[in-house]
Amino acid sequence: MKIMPCPLNGPRNISEFSCGGEVEHLPPPDCDHAQWIDYVYLENNTAGIIREWWYHTPTAYWFVAERDTRTDEILRTWPAGDFLAEFGEER
């Protein structure tokens, strides 16, 4: 069983979690259709280190995890508030 280090609950079976997709900037409200389509439908499919939203179902808790898609290793996790405080607009 793969283990996810949840910032609230500690290490837990991955079956308790759902992935919410890669952390991305919301496009500006006046952006064109191509930008919206890219944001809503298209995945980056990066082979490397990415940051994703994850959800711990029993606690309804969202957080951010850094994962290497080549090895499927989870490298680091943050509470959502800490992540936004640390990276803010840079993400």
Place this chain on the structure above:
Amino acid sequence: MTRPETFQRRSHLYRVCREAGARWRAVNGFGAPAHYGDASGEADAAARLAIADLTALPRAGYKGWGMADWIRDQGVFLPEPNQAQRQDDGTLACRLSSGELLLLADDEEATLIDRLARAWSMDDAVCFPVPRADASARLVVTGSESAAMMAKMCGVDLRGRRFADHAIAQTSVARMNVIVLHNDRGAAPAYDLIFDSASAVYLWGCLVDAMAEFSGSIVGLDAIDALRG
């Protein structure tokens, strides 16, 4: 004999408990199983392995970004997330996250829960009440074999040396989302399970199935009270 139908409030498990031969007593407006015909034998069973329906006991919840400040202002000692702390009146304050608290009473007296219900008002609310009394059910697994039995149903190591008294795990038990609270009764290890009340019959069945291997028993509130001493 008291019948559960004569009470305004009943646990989702009352039919199951009736089938098992429950004798009822009034608790917090509920008809709750006091025992199943052998009160002294049940107290011994509860020290080894047993389950009981505690849904009748009072509970409440508060959630929101302002919860911690408001609840401290009310004189509640607030533990860290995923820890519980016993309050002066005996109520357990279980902190589920930085902004959510669950309050559990171990007997019918629920001074703190009643006081908070009176203190909260919509006008100056910085957090909101969670309808735990209605939306959640509460069971307890007690006895020296309880951690071994729970290992069949839950991926978290609940043994006392890894999961201390008053620790909380919000996790999956029998594929359901369950709050597991380590809440020993006297010298007997015990785990309270708080979960969606609509699934109480399902989880009860899973527990009965899991404890058969250890010859566990169904017991009433009298046996749990006897363990607490």
